[in-house]
Amino acid sequence: MSMDAVAEAVKTPSSPGGQAYSPHGFIAYFNCFRGIVWREVLRFLHQRERFLSALVRPLVWLFIFAAGFRQVLGISIIPPYETYVLYETYVTPGLLGMILLFNAMQSSLSMVYDRETGAMRTLLVSPFPRWFLLSSKLLGGVAVALLQVYTFLLLAYFWEIEPDWPAWQIGVGQGDDFFGITIPPPFNGYITVLPAIVMSGLMLGALALFMSSVIRQLENFAGVMNFVIFPMFFASSALYPLWKIRESSPLLYEICWFNPFTHAVELIRFAFYGQLNVTAFFVVLGCLIFFLGAAIFAYNPSKGLIARRGGPRG
C-alpha cells in the first residue's frame, strides 16, 4: 500500500468536528454486536486450557460421580420423567447448569481482570449506549457457553445419555414439530433445550456482571467457588430432586427453592424433554431482568457504583 493510501485510510475528518461516519442505524449496531461476540469466542478458542477444563469438569461429574452415585440415589418418577431414569440422566441438566454457572463466573472474573487491565474501559469508550455494550458482552458469554454445552451433549450422547421424550409428545403437530419439520429424537431435545440454555446463561451472566461491578476482590477464583458457585450448585435441584432434600431438611428445601439456579436447572430439564416449566420460566425471566437492570445501573456513569467508589485503577 502506498503512503498516500495509508494517509487516506486513516485521515481525520477534514473539518474539525466533521462527521467521519455515523454510528447510528441498525448496521452499525450489528457490527458492534458482532465484534464483541466474535472477540469472546476467539478468546475462548485461544485459551485451550480453559476449553479443556470447561469440558473435563462436567464429564468427571458425569462419568465418575454419577456412576458411583447411581446405586445410592433412586430417582422416583417425577415430571418431566415418565419412567424411572438413571442417575446420569437426572444429573445431565444439572451439569448443563454447572457449565453455564462456571462460564458466567469466569467471564465475570475476566471482567474484573479486564477492568484492571483496561479492556473493560476500552469497551466502555465505544460511542454505543452502555446497556447495549453490556448486553452484547453477555450474549458473547452465552455464545461461549453454547459451544461448551453442545460439545458436552455430544460426548454424553456417546455415553448413551439423550433426551427420551415421552411417547405422547412425539409426532407431527406435537412438541417436536419445528415449523412443519419433524426432527427425530434425540435431536428434538437438543433443539428445544436451546432457548432454555440461552435464557439461563443470560440470567447467570447478568448476575456475574452485577457481581463484577460490586465486588472488588473477585480476582481470587477460589473465593468465587467457595462463596458463589458451590453454594448455588449444591443448594439446588442439580444433583438431587427437591423432594429428597425436603425429607432431610425443610429449611434447606426452602433455600433451594429460592435459589435462582434451581429454576435455571428445572427450565433446562423440562426443555430437554420438550416441555415448559412455567414457574421456572418466570423466575428465570424475572431474575434476568433484575440482575441485568442492576448491572446496567452499576455501570451507569452518572448513577453507578463505579463513580461512587472511585472506579478502576489506572
Added chain:
Amino acid sequence: MDASVKQMSQSLDALNVRGVSHRFGKLRALDDVSLSVPTGSFTVLLGLNGAGKSTLFSLVTRLYDNTSGTISILGRDVRRQPTAALQRLGVVFQARTLDADLSLLQNLTYHAALHGLGASESKRRSIAALELVGLSERAGEKVRHLSGGQARRVEIARCMLHRPGLLLLDEPTVGLDIGSRESVISIVRELAATHGIGVLWATHLIDEIENTDRIVVLDKGKVLYAGTVPGLREHAGADSVSDAFRALTGTTQPELA
C-alpha cells in the same frame, strides 16, 4: 474578538474542560479544573502520581460523569451528547489493553467494530493504521510476541481507526526503554502535526516535553499553570521546566527526570 466568535473558537478546541470538580467521598480529586487542547496541538498534562490525571481521564472518557462544570470534545458535551463526543475521542490507557492471545489484526478489527464499522472497512483501516506505526508485516502475529514498545504502537494505531479529533494518552511511555519511548513520542507528535489531531499527553517525565508544546501543570487536583513552555519558565521565574515545576508545586521529586 467579539464574544460570540471567541465562544465559537473555544468550542472547537479538540478538548475543552471548564470548571470541573470531582470528589470521592471526602477526597477532592479535581478542584475547579479548566484546560483546553487546541486542534492540532501537542499538550502535555504534567503531574505527579495522584495529581488527578487519571480522574480527569475517567471523566473525559465518561467512565463516570462530571458533577460540575463542562467537558466537551470538538464542541460536543460528553454528558449531553455522549455518542457524538466519544466518536471523536481516541484513548491509550496506561494499562495494556490488547488481547495477548489474539493477532494484531484481530485486536484492531475488534476495536473498529466497537465503533460500528463493517468487516471489510475495519480490515482496510486496520492494515493502513498498522502501516502508519510500522507494524503492518506483523498483522497476523499474536500480540503476545510483541515488545512493550511495539504493543504501545499497536494501541496508537488502534485509537486512530475511527479517525478521532482528540487523542488522550495516559502515561503511555511508562515501562518502555529509551528507543521505544522516542519512537512512540515521535509517532504521536507526527499525528498531531500532520492530521490536525489535538493530543493530550499525560506524563510525569519532564524530558518528554518540547519547547513548542503546550503544557498544563496539575497538582493535588488543581491546575497551577496552563500555557506555553517558555511561558511556564517565565511564570515560575525558573531556568528549566523541572525547576519551574518544583517551584510551582513545592515538591522535590526525585523521580522527575
